[in-house]
Amino acid sequence: MIGALLDMWGRHAPVLSVLLPSLTAVALLLLGDHGNVSPEGGGHEGSRLAWRRRLSLASAGLGLAMAAGLVVRASGGELQVYELGEWPAPFGIVLVLDRLSALMVLLTYAVALPVLAYASGGWDTHGRYFHAIFHFQLMGLCGAFLTGDLFNLFVFFEVLLIASYVLLLHGRGGERLRMGVHYVVLNLTASALFLIGLAMLYAVTGTLNMADAALKVAALQGQELRLAQSAALILLVVFGLKAALVPLYFWLPGAYAAASAPVAALFAIMTKVGVYAIVRVHWVIFGLDAGAASLTVQPWLLPAALVTSVLGVLGALAAHSLSRLVAYLTVSSVGTIGVGVALFTPQALSAALYYTLHSTVVVAGLFLFVELAAAQRGAMGDRLQPAPQVHEPVLLGVMMLFGAASAAGLPPLPGFLGKVMLLQSAADLALRPWVWTVVLGVGFLTIVGLARAGVILFWHVQPPDGGAAAGHSARLQLAPWAFMAMTVALAVVAAPVKAYTDALAQQLTDKRHYADVVLARHGGAALPTTRPYDGRRAPPSTLHSPEPQQEARP
Template sequence: MAASIFAFWLQHAPVLSVLLPSFTAMGLLLLGDFGGMSGQGGGHDGARVRWRRRLSLASVLLGSVMAAGLVWRAGNGELVVYQLGEWPAPFGIVLVLDRLSALMVLLTYLVAAPVLWYATGGWDQRGRHFHAIFQFQLMGLCGAFLTGDLFNLFVFFEVLLIASYVLLLHGQGRERARMGIHYVVLNLAGSGLFLIGLAMIYAVTGTLNMADLALRVAQLTGDSALIARAAALILLVVFGLKAALVPLYFWLPGTYASASAPVAALFAIMTKVGVYSIIRTHWGIFGVEAGEASLAAQAWLLPLALTTSVLGALGALAAHSMSRMVAYLTVSSVGTILAGVGLFTPETLSAALYYTLHSTIVIAGLFLLVELMAAQRGEAGDKLRPAVALREPVLLGMMMLFGAASAAGLPPLPGFLGKLMILQSASGLAAQAWVWSVVLLVGFFTIVGLARAGVIVFWHVQPDVGAVEVASGASAKLMSGAWAFMAITVALAVMASPVKRYTDAAAVQLADTAAYADAVLGSQGGTKANTTRPYDGSRAAPADATPAVEAAPAKVLP
């Protein structure tokens, strides 16, 4: 029985990662949401609440195991192509599992599992259908990371964005409604631009399959190549909006700060969808082998990324609330990641991927920690002003110190390792001075901003609390959710060497567009099956760029 289940998973692993949260969401909707805003409820309502939580948590735990299996399967370099309806690419819909997509699916569940556990402490009952919408969000995220087609990337974008609209308003409130309107309008505008960019690409290539595009874009010349470059820049704007890249980051601090703590923590992975899409399009399609349309975003991406990192750190330094401070740190981390991406070498991309893991986990944990502290500060909440003393200053202080040290990049935590990897990989490149200066300066600003927040929260205590009602200590469930992220952060530091080897291989695999085309298109790819071409970094990388690794045989699933 176990062998049969394992064989079934091996055959259908990519699509099951999308179907699991989808079917779970539909099951939760059929279960109903009576008494959804009445706390634990009693009788039948209480039983429904418990079953919703059990079903949702079980699905996320199973999804986490499956995601770990995807990383294990992709770890040997095998490209798994799943043809929906057995229609071959580029005519049919395909899901493609490689090292990068597997890593991002696992990161999604590493965030989702502690967040959902934290939400079951009470947040899930402050609005209706929280668990169902949460699962639809996971469906959109997994689909976006696994799809091999730009149009289906748009479709999964819309799925996760629609779910995020509802999650943002979860718990209600005037500020959430106000920021929700801004969020919806901006993302609708981004979706419109997305379709325009896709239309332009389809007009000159006749396809939206990523592997097919990589081949056809390289053959474009003249006006067709100019249109393709323009489409690439439009997509950079779209994905830059999703990732919160300057000057399109202004929506994020207020939106994330107004969201409930578990929703804001889950949204830490949302900006990484934009980052992932930039990597897929501007490395895999408009990369160094794209002919006249190659590296269309290179002149823009690095300067914008460095500016984003600096402005995010300055925003955190000037923030008047802890939640807004963490939101600005999200912006700053995106800039640091995209700086590595924008250097367009396998070494810098590998470092950026490692830093992506760290920053996403730390930011999610900080959002939960902020609410734990705010709940014990009386009327001040998360505002950075003197307030009553915390009920658990030692425990929360240690958690704050750990989170701050990791976010700022102090040794020996993974934030330090990630930034060190970026600095080392940038050595010898033309932009080395800019990258080093910005990364080090941003680290200093982050330390100062977090130290300022810590001083206000833990030292600037109001002496008279007689008339102020102070919350009791946080429950073990809520604490465990925040501690889970800290445990993952420690694991990233302890396992830095194998994780870095994986990201190295993922970066090299992504640069090998010939192997990707062979796996997805087969004989239509125009290259010999199961072969690779060494990465020639002459257009963007130093002479000693990491050579391509030998690709494992591609596997096509029905």
């Protein structure tokens, strides 16, 4: 029985990772939600809130276990293609499980479970349907990471963005509403550009399947080539806005600082969706072997990433609140990751992905720490101004010190290891002076900015004014400690994680194998798609007609 269940899960693993949060959200909606109810108060509504929390946490825990299973399945290097409705690619919708998608799904749930536990300490009662919207967000994230089709990437982007609109406003407040309007307008604009970019790419390739488009782009010439390159640049603008790259980062600090602590912590993974889309589109479709369209965005992406990293840390130095400081550090970390992606070498991409794991969990933990500290500083909150001493200076001081050391990349923490890997990957490149200067300089300025914040929080204290809160419950403290434990674990298992990201980067460079697996599955039999492309005929795996076609003569 157990073996049959495991076999069924193995065959349907990709789609189950999308269905689990979707069905959980529907079940939570059916339970109803009247908000502002405490289970400690008893009564029917309090009991339903307790059940909502149990169901939500159980689903997130199961999702984390399933995501770990996805990584195990993908670690061997085999790609799993799930054909919805048994329509083969490129005709139908497919989900593709490879090392990259599995890693990103695992990272999503690794962030989501502690955040959900923290929110269940009381934040989920500040508005309605928090848990349901949270799981719709997870559905959008998992779908975006697993889809093998560009249009469905757009669809899942919209799902997670709609959920994020609601989560950003959770708890209400004038500042959240103001920043929420900016956030919605910018993302709606990006969605319109996304559709324009997809239309342009479809016009010249006749497909939006990533594997199919990757083969067809390599054969483009003339006006079709220029149209495809224009589509690549438009998509870079779209993904750059999602990832908060310069000059499209200005929305993030205000929005993340205005959001509630658990929502801001969950949003630590949101910028990584933009980075993931850049990797998936500009490595797989417009990557190293895309013919004349190869590396279309590199002249734009690398300078943007370097400037993003610098401006992000300068914003952190100038921040007047702890939440904005962490938000600007999020921007800076995206720039560092973008540098690794923009170098377009497997070694640099591997380092960037390792650093992605580190920066996501550190930023999520720091956002939760901000609320814990702000709640104990009386009316001053998280503003970087002298205030009465916090009730738990030792506990919060340790959290602050660990978070600062992690964010700055001090040894032996994973931030240090990730930056060393990135510097080593650029050692033989002509751009080494720029990369080394920015990465090392940003690390130093991060230390300065966080040291300044720590001095204000713990040394520049005023006499008590009677408004400081008591210590927080262990339930709220558990989530930041969980993120710190993940950070330590990344350093302890750095070697196997690095081996995984190395293999991941190599897998992404093998475009032909990816296309053969995705496009050559129908009823368990391989279609004739493995013939080498000789540059004269259309790549065999991109032919849409079931009838044999004659080869074009030179």
